[in-house]
Amino acid sequence: MRAAEDQAGRGGRRTSRTAQAAVAALQVALAAEQAASYGYGIVGAHLTGTKFSDASTGWVAHQRARDQLIQMISARGARPRPAAVAYQLPIGVRTGADAVALAILLEHQVTAAYLDLVAQPDPVLREFGARRMQAAAVRAARWGGRSQAFPGLPASALQAGHGR
Numbered sequence: 001m002r003a004a005e006d007q008a009g010r011g012g013r014r015t016s017r018t019a020q021a022a023v024a025a026l027q028v029a030l031a032a033e034q035a036a037s038y039g040y041g042i043v044g045a046h047l048t049g050t051k052f053s054d055a056s057t058g059w060v061a062h063q064r065a066r067d068q069l070i071q072m073i074s075a076r077g078a079r080p081r082p083a084a085v086a087y088q089l090p091i092g093v094r095t096g097a098d099a100v101a102l103a104i105l106l107e108h109q110v111t112a113a114y115l116d117l118v119a120q121p122d123p124v125l126r127e128f129g130a131r132r133m134q135a136a137a138v139r140a141a142r143w144g145g146r147s148q149a150f151p152g153l154p155a156s157a158l159q160a161g162h163g164r
Contacts, residue, residue, distance in 0.1 A: 018120075018121060019076065021116075021120065022076065022120050022122060022125055023073060023076050023078045024116070025116035025117040025119075025120055025125070025129075026069055026072055026073045026076070026078075026117065026125075027073065027078075027080070027081055028113050028116055028117075029065075029069055029110075029113050029114050029116075029117050029129065029132070030066060030069040030070065030073065030080055030081065031081065031113070032109055032110045032112075032113030032114075033062050033065045033066040033069060033110065033113075034066055034083035034084070035084075035087050035106070035109065036058075036062040036106045036107070036109070036110050037059060037062045037063055037066060037083075038083070038084075038086070038087045039087065039089060039102055039103075039106045040055055040058050040059035040062060040103070040106065041059065042089065042093050042099070042102065043055045043058070043059075043093070043099045043100075043102050043103045043106075044056060044059060044099075045099075046093055046094075046095065046096055046098065046099035047096055047099050047100075048096075051096065051099075051100070054142070054143070055099070055103065058103065058107075058139055061135065061139070062110070065132055065135075066083075068128070072125075072128075089102060090102070090105050090109075091105065100143050100144060103139070103140075103143045104140050104143045104144065107136045107137070107139045107140035107143070108136075108140055110132070110136040111133050111136040111137050111140070114129040114130075114132050114133045114136075115129075115133075117129030117132075118130050118133065
């Protein structure tokens with residue numbers, strides 16, 4: 001009887017850790033989507049015509065992903081972290097070219113933020129994360145960024161595995 005109780009307790013802790021890891025991964029993705037939404041406001045303010053339309057489309061995509069992540073976190077009984085009032089941009093934006101460069105950086109940051117989500121045991125979370133990574137990688141490429149073999153992974157991770 002005691003062995004069964006011990007096993008159930010350990011399984012419960014594992015489940016709890018798994019649930020906590022899932023929420024933590026969702027929170028990281030949420031923070032990236034919130035930052036991208038803010039950043040796309042800056043991007044759009046520096047563009048006109050088709051590029052402005054592309055920025056608006058990107059902004060809406062990040063808003064929708066943010067809303068989905070908030071729902072997913074709430075459904076797991078956790079409280080979604082609120083967006084910051086403002087964000088430190090990774091580059092200064094003064095021109096249209098700067099705005100495009102910022103859009104590419106934002107998409108790369110979003111892609112990287114979903115890495116922990118695609119590593120979760122829950123197939124729903126893995127698929128959601130993979131689809132969001134794919135969408136961000138496609139947007140980055142459309143802005144003129146180079147496509148990457150493994151979007152979101154730092155170059156050092158790819159180089160580390162190459163020498164094996």
